[in-house]
Amino acid sequence: MSSGHPEPLRRDPFIRLTFIVSAIFIGVFATTALIGWGVVREALHARVTAETRAGLADLVDRFEMGGPESAASFLSTRLNNGRVEHVAGTVVDPEGAVVGGVALILPSDDGFTRRSATDLNAKIDEDIFFVGTATRDRYRLAYAYSFDEADAIGTLVAVTFGVSTFVATLAAIGGALTLSRGFRRRLRCIESAFAAAAGGDFTARADVIGKHDALDALAESTNRSIGDLGENMARVKRVTDDIAHELRTPIGRTLILIEEAQRQTVDANSLGRLAEAHRELLHLAGTFDSLLTIAQIENRNRRDRYGILDLRDIATRVYEAFDPVADAADHCLRLEVSSEAVCVKGDEDLLLRVLANLLENAIRHTNSGTAIVLRATSAADNAQLIVTDNGHGIPADDCERMTERFARLSPERAPGGTGLGLALVKAVAIAHDGTLLLDDANPGLRVTLTIPLVR
Numbered sequence: 110m111s112s113g114h115p116e117p118l119r120r121d122p123f124i125r126l127t128f129i130v131s132a133i134f135i136g137v138f139a140t141t142a143l144i145g146w147g148v149v150r151e152a153l154h155a156r157v158t159a160e161t162r163a164g165l166a167d168l169v170d171r172f173e174m175g176g177p178e179s180a181a182s183f184l185s186t187r188l189n190n191g192r193v194e195h196v197a198g199t200v201v202d203p204e205g206a207v208v209g210g211v212a213l214i215l216p217s218d219d220g221f222t223r224r225s226a227t228d229l230n231a232k233i234d235e236d237i238f239f240v241g242t243a244t245r246d247r248y249r250l251a252y253a254y255s256f257d258e259a260d261a262i263g264t265l266v267a268v269t270f271g272v273s274t275f276v277a278t279l280a281a282i283g284g285a286l287t288l289s290r291g292f293r294r295r296l297r298c299i300e301s302a303f304a305a306a307a308g309g310d311f312t313a314r315a316d317v318i319g320k321h322d323a324l325d326a327l328a329e330s331t332n333r334s335i336g337d338l339g340e341n342m343a344r345v346k347r348v349t350d351d352i353a354h355e356l357r358t359p360i361g362r363t364l365i366l367i368e369e370a371q372r373q374t375v376d377a378n379s380l381g382r383l384a385e386a387h388r389e390l391l392h393l394a395g396t397f398d399s400l401l402t403i404a405q406i407e408n409r410n411r412r413d414r415y416g417i418l419d420l421r422d423i424a425t426r427v428y429e430a431f432d433p434v435a436d437a438a439d440h441c442l443r444l445e446v447s448s449e450a451v452c453v454k455g456d457e458d459l460l461l462r463v464l465a466n467l468l469e470n471a472i473r474h475t476n477s478g479t480a481i482v483l484r485a486t487s488a489a490d491n492a493q494l495i496v497t498d499n500g501h502g503i504p505a506d507d508c509e510r511m512t513e514r515f516a517r518l519s520p521e522r523a524p525g526g527t528g529l530g531l532a533l534v535k536a537v538a539i540a541h542d543g544t545l546l547l548d549d550a551n552p553g554l555r556v557t558l559t560i561p562l563v564r
Contacts, residue, residue, distance in 0.1 A: 128282075131278070134277070135278050135281060138273075138277050139274050142271070142273065142274050145266075146267045149262075149266045150260075153258075153262055154259055157254050157255075157256055157259050158221070158254075160254045161239045161240070161241050161252060162221065164252040164254065165242075165243060165250070168183060168184065168198060168200075168243075168252050169243050169250055172200070172245050172248065177202065180200045180209060180248075181209020181210065182209070184210040185210075188210065188211070196252075196253070196254055196255070197210070197211055197213060197229065197230070197252075199211055199213045199215070199249075199250075200249075200250055201215070201249040202248055203247040203248065208248070210251075211230065212230060213229050213230050214230055215240075215242055215249055215251050219242050219243050220241070220242065221242075222239075222240055223238070223240070223256075224237070226238065229253065236255070236257050236260075237255070237260075238253040238255050240253040295315075295328070298328070299327060301315075302314055302315040303331065306335045311336070314332045315328035315331045317332070360390055364387065364390050364391070364394065367383055367386055367387045368387070370383055371383045371387070399529040402462075403529070403533055403536045406459070406539075406540045414457075414458070415455055415456055416454070416455075417453075418452065418454070418455050418460065419452050420451040420452075420453060420485040420494055420560075421447060421450070423461060423464060423494070424483055424484070424485035424494060425446065425485075427461060427468060428442065430465070431465065431468045431472070434472060435481060438477065439477035439478055440472055440477070440478070440479050440480070441478075441479070441480045442481045442482075443481070443482045443483070445484045445485075446484070446485045447485060447486045451485050451493075451562070452562065452564075453561065454541075455560060459537045460537070460541075462533075462537075463533060463558065464483075464494055464558075466533060467556055468481065468496060469530075470530055471496055474501070475498050475499075475501065476501075479499055480499050481496065481497070482498075483496055484496075484497070488559075490561060490562050491561055491562055492559070492560050492561070493558065494557075495555065495556070495557045496556045497554070497556075498554055499550065499553035500552070500553045501552075501553070502550065502553050502554040503547060503554050505549060508548065509547075512545060512547070513532060531547075537558075538559070541561075542561055543558065543560035543561065544559045
């Protein structure tokens with residue numbers, strides 16, 4: 110997830126948990142349904158056997174009380190009571206003639222048994238019967254009850270359980286996926302808060318939705334950590350800014366004193382030392398000036414200076430100022446601007462300064478003969494200032510680090526630099542709701558400052 114690419118479903122722990130919980134739920138539900146179906150089926154079959162035993166007992170009682178005619182009358186009433194398709198019975202005299210009921214092929218022995226319709230009588234449109242037979246005065250009495258009705262009810266129960274299992278499965282998976290999405294959304298929120306803090310935005314917070322669960326506890330802990338980190342970083346920045354502000358005035362006064370001493374000194378050795386001290390103090394003053402400017406930008410103290418600007422004009426002015434400098438350093442500086450206006454809302458002084466900073470870096474950190482291109486263009490809804498060179502470039506792993514304060518590749522690559530140039534450019538980009546991107550120009554370095562267009 111941290112890579113920014115969608116996690117494959119099979120690797121997503123929430124998806125795996127979803128299907129594990131769903132599988133357990135489905136297994137338990139299906140097992141319960143199967144057991145329930147078995148219990149219902151056994152109960153229905155027990156009812157069939159009970160009905161058969163009771164029917165045969167009634168048939169025998171009628172025979173014993175009223176003879177074959179009474180038994181035949183009983184069967185006639187029972188078979189025509191709307192349940193002919195499930196009940197069969199017969200009374201057969203000693204000669205094998207049917208006295209009552211229907212003709213059945215009876216088992217040779219008395220008792221109870223299961224028989225197919227074919228074994229009893231091929232004309233009966235049923236499948237399996239439970240048959241009870243008895244002999245009284247050489248008359249054979251039989252009463253049979255079909256399992257078909259019980260099996261049909263059992264099948265209905267099984268279908269009902271099956272449909273219920275399917276619906277429950279869908280509900281379980283849907284519910285689990287919904288919970289999973291909720292957990293993933295909350296974790297992404299926490300991840301985004303950490304990512305924002307890593308990028309320097311310590312105002313970002315993870316959502317605490319009030320469920321008082323482990324994720325709420327994690328979100329609260331995350332927010333506390335980001336808040337503490339932001340306060341610590343703010344203290345460090347305040348100390349840096351205060352030092353820069355407090356030292357700016359005495360450094361300025363010291364520069365004035367050195368310049369007065371230079372005018373009053375005639376000794377060549379002393380003049381050389383004063384000139385060296387003057388250069389060092391100028392460098393130090395430039396460092397503090399950059400720090401104060403970054404602090405003003407980050408505190409948004411320059412918003413009142415914003416106006417509508419055409420970046421083509423900014424680029425042209427900086428190009429005209431640096432073209433002689435580039436030529437003197439044996440560099441080829443080229444300007445490319447859009448044919449249409451590239452208007453933004455911004456601070457003119459800051460944009461001039463950072464573009465000059467980028468060109469100065471390109472000239473300083475590349476060898477003679479390097480080509481440098483300055484572009485002012487637009488892409489989609491954004492304006493872009495792009496400085497490209499074909500010099501040594503910056504290793505990809507160092508590009509992001511180089512936008513931090515006092516970052517340098519090596520002292521040899523940055524003689525006289527403050528290590529604040531790109532940090533200042535990044536601060537200006539953020540202050541203009543834009544971005545700064547350093548990437549490989551193959552060869553060389555491409556620096557792209559992107560700012561929203563004003564239509």
